[in-house]
Amino acid sequence: MTTVLAPEKWNRKATLTYLKMGLDALPEPFQTQESNKLTIVYFILSAYDVMGALDSTILSKPELSSQIVDYVYSLQVSLSPDSPDSNVCGGFRGGTNNGNPWNPSCKVTEKIEWDYGHLANTYVALAILKMMGDDFGKVNKQSIIASIKNLQLEDGSFRSIPIDSESDMRFIYCAAVISHMLNDWSGIDIDRATRYILASQAYDGAFGQGPGLEGHGGSTYCALAALKLMGRLDDLPKRDQLIFWLTQRQVTGFQGRINKDPDTCYSWWIGASLHILDSFQFVDQKNLQSFILECQSGFGGFIKCLDSKYPDPLHTYF
Amino acid sequence: QVNGDCYTMWNFRRETLDFLLRTESDLASVTKLLKNELNFTQQAISRNPKSYWCWNQRQWVTAELDKLSGYDWKHEIELCDLMLTADSRNFHCWDYRRHISKHCSSSQEELDFTQKMIEKDFSNYSAWHQRSKLLPLINPDPESFKEALKQELELVQNAFYTKPEDQSAWFYHRWLVSQIPEV
Numbered sequence: 001m002t003t004v005l006a007p008e009k010w011n012r013k014a015t016l017t018y019l020k021m022g023l024d025a026l027p028e029p030f031q032t033q034e035s036n037k038l039t040i041v042y043f044i045l046s047a048y049d050v051m052g053a054l055d056s057t058i059l060s061k062p063e064l065s066s067q068i069v070d071y072v073y074s075l076q077v078s079l080s081p082d083s084p085d086s087n088v089c090g091g092f093r094g095g096t097n098n099g100n101p102w103n104p105s106c107k108v109t110e111k112i113e114w115d116y117g118h119l120a121n122t123y124v125a126l127a128i129l130k131m132m133g134d135d136f137g138k139v140n141k142q143s144i145i146a147s148i149k150n151l152q153l154e155d156g157s158f159r160s161i162p163i164d165s166e167s168d169m170r171f172i173y174c175a176a177v178i179s180h181m182l183n184d185w186s187g188i189d190i191d192r193a194t195r196y197i198l199a200s201q202a203y204d205g206a207f208g209q210g211p212g213l214e215g216h217g218g219s220t221y222c223a224l225a226a227l228k229l230m231g232r233l234d235d236l237p238k239r240d241q242l243i244f245w246l247t248q249r250q251v252t253g254f255q256g257r258i259n260k261d262p263d264t265c266y267s268w269w270i271g272a273s274l275h276i277l278d279s280f281q282f283v284d285q286k287n288l289q290s291f292i293l294e295c296q297s298g299f300g301g302f303i304k305c306l307d308s309k310y311p312d313p314l315h316t317y318f
Numbered sequence: 319q320v321n322g323d324c325y326t327m328w329n330f331r332r333e334t335l336d337f338l339l340r341t342e343s344d345l346a347s348v349t350k351l352l353k354n355e356l357n358f359t360q361q362a363i364s365r366n367p368k369s370y371w372c373w374n375q376r377q378w379v380t381a382e383l384d385k386l387s388g389y390d391w392k393h394e395i396e397l398c399d400l401m402l403t404a405d406s407r408n409f410h411c412w413d414y415r416r417h418i419s420k421h422c423s424s425s426q427e428e429l430d431f432t433q434k435m436i437e438k439d440f441s442n443y444s445a446w447h448q449r450s451k452l453l454p455l456i457n458p459d460p461e462s463f464k465e466a467l468k469q470e471l472e473l474v475q476n477a478f479y480t481k482p483e484d485q486s487a488w489f490y491h492r493w494l495v496s497q498i499p500e501v
Binding site for chain 2: 032034035097098114161163164165166202203204208209210212213214215216241245248257258259260
């Protein structure tokens with residue numbers, strides 16, 4: 001069953017049902033996402049928020065809301081402020097796969113090997129808490145900011161975890177959003193980060209994941225959003241070329257790179273990039289909407305592209 | 319096999335191997351360990367061609383093998399050839415190729431490779447992109463760059479005469495034209 005329930009209309013009820021199913025339990029293929037489960041929770045909750053349904057489905061139910069807040073806080077790495085690891089391993093985990101004891105009150109715990117926050121999961125943890133109306137009272141801001149600082153490399157990019165990992169545009173974006181939400185930029189060397197971003201601009205104006213890499217919708221969004229949050233959007237060269245590249249990603253829906261199939265998630269990556277550059281008015285919204293509606297799944301939610309079989313929370317959200 | 323992106327497992331594996339490499343004195347058994355790991359990463363990459371972690375691990379293993387007893391980097395070119403035949407737009411693979419080619423392949427050989435890819439399929443934007451990086455490297459002086467631009471303009475015209483509706487060649491052409499006043 002690939003699609004479609006009345007393609008000219010959005011079946012909001014089916015989408016809401018799909019999102020609820022995702023919060024309750026995820027199907028077997030999602031076991032590969034265990035270490036990043038928190039990002040899936042974020043996609044679902046933020047999708048509710050975008051649909052104006054967060055209140056009726058979650059916030060109006062105190063027991064469910066506090067369960068979610070506890071779950072998020074239980075994933076925070078809570079080490080003693082006197083321990084040097086607190087400035088390295090801080091942040092939030094993506095899931096419980098390390099086997100940490102349940103600790104939603106964020107009591108100080110002993111360091112366990114291989115236990116550290118992950119930049120993307122710290123970002124979504126804070127975003128979820130914010131949506132839930134939490135005041136960040138139990139967020140260990142000092143530990144997170146110090147840990148972010150430790151993740152920035154010589155070339156300005158960020159790793160996601162404090163041991164070996166890839167470092168690229170996604171994590172500069174995560175670091176910038178975290179700093180913005182915590183209103184503390186001391187963890188980022190903005191000049192170095194900006195240099196890395198600008199060095200990653202390809203000949204067509206788009207941004208790759210890093211220097212030398214091909215322009216891509218996802219990394220372009222991360223680059224632009226990071227520049228904007230850091231107050232450096234005016235440093236952007238080839239602005240008009242980039243706007244042109246972005247608008248040319250529209251086939252019916254948006255593709256992420258030239259000659260790829262349109263994919264629902266690029267509605268966000270490309271759409272938001274155009275918005276940051278004050279150019280969303282160049283989008284053919286009718287065409288974009290009809291592509292998205294064609295991607296409604298019979299299971300509720302949205303599929304990635306017309307060849308996909310099943311929906312997933314990421315594509316539904318974006 | 320279940321989860322190619324379980325980064326803790328990859329790091330644990332690497333730390334374990336690293337410990338064995340440092341404490342095991344027999345060259346043959348150390349080499350065997352690394353070669354087994356090399357095979358393991360090949361399987362992982364085939365199953366998860368877009369996993370950062372799998373490519374990272376291979377990058378580490380090949381560097382260790384090279385340190386130990388020298389490594390024939392052409393194997394990596396062959397792996398990239400294979401993976402790019404399966405998916406010519408896999409940017410993880412293109413990036414890996416950029417990384418390993420400095421050991422065993424000249425910029426000109428890489429340019430020739432991109433020409434082969436483009437002649438197979440003019441829509442291969444990743445190959446055109448790679449050319450945009452290689453041309454200035456091969457032609458650092460303005461005169462030879464000017465000559466190279468002329469040849470590129472011919473190549474790209476072939477592309478958009480053959481497939482005028484394809485964006486790749488037109489974007490590349492724009493870039494070529496933008497380079498002309500600077501030369």
